[in-house]
Amino acid sequence: xxxxxxxxxxxxxxxxxxxxxxxxxxxxxxxxxxxxxxxxxxxxxxxxxxxxxxxxxxxxxxxxxxxxxxxxxxxxxxxxxxxxxxxxxxxxxxxxxxxxxxxxxxxxxxxxxxxxxxxxxxxxxxxxxxxxxxxxxxxxxxxxxxxxxxxxxxxxxxxxxxxxxxxxxxxxxxxxxxxxxxxxxxxxxxxxxxxxxxxxxxxxxxxxxxxxxxxxxxxxxxxxxxxxxxxxxxxxxxxxxxxxxxxxxxxxxxxxxxxxxxxxxxx
Amino acid sequence: xxxxxxxxxxxxxxxxxxxxxxxxxxxxxxxxxxxxxxxxxxxxxxxxxxxxxxxxxxxxxxxxxxxxxxxxxxxxxxxxxxxxxxxxxxxxxxxxxxxxxxxxxxxxxxxxxxxxxxxxxxxxxxxxxxxxxxxxxxxxxxxxxxxxxxxxx
Amino acid sequence: xxxxxxxxxxxxxxxxxxxxxxxxxxxxxxxxxxxxxxxxxxxxxxxxxxxxxxxxxxxxxxxxxxxxxxxxxxxxxxxxxxxxxxxxxxxxxxxxxxxxxxxxxxxxxxxxxxxxxxxxxxxxxxxxxxxxxxxxxxxxxxxxxxxxxxxxxxxxxxxxxxxxxxxxxxxxxxxxxxxxxxxxxxxxxxxxxxxxxxxxxxxxxxxxxxxxxxxxxxxxxxxxxxxxxxxxxxxxxxxxxxxxxxxxxxxxxxxxxxxxxxx
Numbered sequence: 001x002x003x004x005x006x007x008x009x010x011x012x013x014x015x016x017x018x019x020x021x022x023x024x025x026x027x028x029x030x031x032x033x034x035x036x037x038x039x040x041x042x043x044x045x046x047x048x049x050x051x052x053x054x055x056x057x058x059x060x061x062x063x064x065x066x067x068x069x070x071x072x073x074x075x076x077x078x079x080x081x082x083x084x085x086x087x088x089x090x091x092x093x094x095x096x097x098x099x100x101x102x103x104x105x106x107x108x109x110x111x112x113x114x115x116x117x118x119x120x121x122x123x124x125x126x127x128x129x130x131x132x133x134x135x136x137x138x139x140x141x142x143x144x145x146x147x148x149x150x151x152x153x154x155x156x157x158x159x160x161x162x163x164x165x166x167x168x169x170x171x172x173x174x175x176x177x178x179x180x181x182x183x184x185x186x187x188x189x190x191x192x193x194x195x196x197x198x199x200x201x202x203x204x205x206x207x208x209x210x211x212x213x214x215x216x217x218x219x220x221x222x223x224x225x226x227x228x229x230x231x232x233x234x235x236x237x238x239x240x241x242x243x244x245x246x247x248x249x250x251x252x253x254x255x256x257x258x259x260x261x262x263x264x265x266x267x
Numbered sequence: 268x269x270x271x272x273x274x275x276x277x278x279x280x281x282x283x284x285x286x287x288x289x290x291x292x293x294x295x296x297x298x299x300x301x302x303x304x305x306x307x308x309x310x311x312x313x314x315x316x317x318x319x320x321x322x323x324x325x326x327x328x329x330x331x332x333x334x335x336x337x338x339x340x341x342x343x344x345x346x347x348x349x350x351x352x353x354x355x356x357x358x359x360x361x362x363x364x365x366x367x368x369x370x371x372x373x374x375x376x377x378x379x380x381x382x383x384x385x386x387x388x389x390x391x392x393x394x395x396x397x398x399x400x401x402x403x404x405x406x407x408x409x410x411x412x413x414x415x416x417x418x419x420x
Numbered sequence: 421x422x423x424x425x426x427x428x429x430x431x432x433x434x435x436x437x438x439x440x441x442x443x444x445x446x447x448x449x450x451x452x453x454x455x456x457x458x459x460x461x462x463x464x465x466x467x468x469x470x471x472x473x474x475x476x477x478x479x480x481x482x483x484x485x486x487x488x489x490x491x492x493x494x495x496x497x498x499x500x501x502x503x504x505x506x507x508x509x510x511x512x513x514x515x516x517x518x519x520x521x522x523x524x525x526x527x528x529x530x531x532x533x534x535x536x537x538x539x540x541x542x543x544x545x546x547x548x549x550x551x552x553x554x555x556x557x558x559x560x561x562x563x564x565x566x567x568x569x570x571x572x573x574x575x576x577x578x579x580x581x582x583x584x585x586x587x588x589x590x591x592x593x594x595x596x597x598x599x600x601x602x603x604x605x606x607x608x609x610x611x612x613x614x615x616x617x618x619x620x621x622x623x624x625x626x627x628x629x630x631x632x633x634x635x636x637x638x639x640x641x642x643x644x645x646x647x648x649x650x651x652x653x654x655x656x657x658x659x660x661x662x663x664x665x666x667x668x669x670x671x672x673x674x675x676x677x678x679x680x681x682x683x
Contacts, residue, residue: 274466288581
């Protein structure tokens, strides 16, 4: 049952201390597609992900998930909603005292009443999807960063969610691991008819698989379009980010008085 | 680290802790666990009960048979009235027993020592000991000593 | 004049913020422990009892032995000057049971188990494991904080009892086996002087209070630390410092309440 806006951000404002991270942010994320949220560091990409997941509450405005205003939900309802979505954290966030198998089995044990055999098979299938069925008895400390992320992905999809949120999935990965992750994100999305939202600043990787891109900057949405349209955009802010220019709308120099005034020994 | 070893060691720790507590109760504190032993209360009037406080020991022939429960003033006689809880098993204190306030060691704590008399009837709950010897007060001793010194010159 | 007023206002603000922190810490604790006990949480409790309790045993045993031995030695030397060296048994026992066992064991516990708890939870926070649990609909306060709290509450009193006993045997080793005090006098004088309710139980009450304080402080610091390596290290330090101060402060209050008025 695809609704046209599975996630809806309406007039959301969010502050951290004195700094306003978002001011009147508005956007809608379409169901069934891979949407990439991008932008320079510090524009609040991860904050937006947290707002969607209900870990943070907006100061103003509403975040609607599957049509429900998350701020209005009690704990139980929020957890029910969360059971319909999977989250892949930046560091994988595997539980260090559990094995790979147990990590993937965790949500299944919590939310479903499966027999031991059913659980076993399901975990094996999910691990197979990410290519790590043979590693199921290892402990997280024995895995490389990329493998840990794949296990975390298997864990995130263990409950067959309708939506997955990825927090910087490509950060710090070698090219092979990146390619593996790209392939997984794409195949999972089409195979399970998911909505995928990924936060990233790896433009090439994200744009290669995203159907739509939301570019954030200055606390608002700068652009929301397909990757091709973004590459062709004349907007200077968009251009600087997409083409990776060192100086532009976001200046190279941190604000400071003129150099001559600050050097010593000058008349 | 296997599950077996984990459960075993936790169990051992708990057993060791409880055993230590029991050992402390019996070996270390002499097992004064029976707070609710049967007692009866008698009182004694002293001229001077200086230094005697509640919880002080009451002994007979050097053996502890009870404790002082309260020290107050008897308004009729204007003497110190000392209430003592005596173990019910000690039921052979004759009614002409005497009570003295003694000191444990030279500068030690004060306690009550009872000496049994010759009568057949025994003290029961509520009785009063009349033959008493007051506490030795150091200042009185010293002044008496100085007085004797003066008169002997 | 203005600076004095500023300083006073700052002091007031700092005090208010500290009170607010204590309030937040209390809320965290209540949220963690006020829950219906479930059989499924028993394995987690067992695991924590091992980490927090069993792994502290060695340091407790060794420290207790040495402290008891030192008490025996010092006690003998001091009492021999008054000819009362036979009373060393009651001196060692009373010192340990009333004061040293609860306080020293608690300080060691804060340094060993308390800092470990803070570091572990801080690291779980930094690696987003706590956020992960939340996203899976599991309350990290129930799953992570509560078993560690109860493990602390159960372990420390047991460790204190063991500490007292081992210390007393340590004193026996020095006084009786090495310095020639009669074994009968050692135990006999001790049994006369130590009252179970007055001394042993009061010591255990202190142990319970300290266990509560240490577990609470350690868990709160870990749960609310800044999730960076610097933040975790700062939180661990705070746990040890605050726990130690709390232990010593409450020890005074409890001692005054329990032993201040007597005899």
